[in-house]
Amino acid sequence: MHRRPGASRPTRHRVGPDTFGLDEERVLRFADGTLDPAQEPRLAEEVAEVLPLGWSLSPRAKERLYTVTEHLGGELRLLEWLDRHPGLPRLTARLVVLTGILDRYSDDAGVVEALRSSRAEEPLPAGLEGVLPPETDEETLSDISYRIDELLFERHPQDAARLALATTDWLRSAARRAAPSSPGTGEMGDLMDHLHKDISEAGTAA
Incomplete structure (x- = not known):
């Protein structure tokens, strides 16, 4: 938070x-x-x-x-x-968890490098067109985090959920492509799988 x-x-x-x-x-x-x-x-x-x-x-x-x-x-x-409250409260709670994780991973050099490598193969991940800047750096994930918060605050929860799901898709794809010796990206892939499921379930009821 x-x-x-x-x-x-x-x-x-x-x-x-x-x-x-x-x-x-x-x-x-x-x-x-x-x-x-x-x-x-x-x-x-x-x-x-x-x-x-x-x-x-x-x-x-x-x-x-x-x-x-x-x-x-x-x-x-x-x-x-x-x-515990379905609809907007549940979706917001799960998106807040995601944005906190995105902010934390902004400081993980291994994760940032994995995202750069992923974009070398797929420059514009699906659902992130117009959101990602040309270059991936330490601010990229926190910028996405802020945009999710902003969409929620402006009362566009479904748009926030769609951006969140596109982001979790991108991060878990990057984790699969990363070197297996990187513990940070391995953890990231597992977390993104879990959050993708949770946000999908909450978003359908919001």
Whole structure:
């Protein structure tokens, strides 16, 4: 849930964060255990709407998100809670996991080199036309991560899911092509297989 330093980029087309919000009364009732269970799915949807670019929210919105997160026991528990709610919350949780992994792999020289080698054989992987820059470098995966967050924040969850699936396809293909002696790329291939399945399942219900 935390962008690595420098991973976030400003955007000209983002919808202003103050047009999104968490209902204050709903948040407070959830935190003190008095929220009607029938209202919890709506709260999960509100959290899913603000979470992808939560760093850019207004201070009041950040405070409400923090209240929900702390009540649940931290960021991991927040994602697990979102995953229990089908539709946008579940899809968002699984995409947030992917974007965190993409940011982490941006710092893995072996992974970056595997992606360069993959693009030497397939310059424009399917579904990533217009997304990938001509050259692959340490910023490539974090740029994709940010774009997924941005699409979610702008309320285009199916577009975000399609980009995520194209990205997991590319990374697992790159892992298969990489030298077997590279432990980072081997792990990446396994993770991408798992995430591709999870995101596919969540996306069909969003």
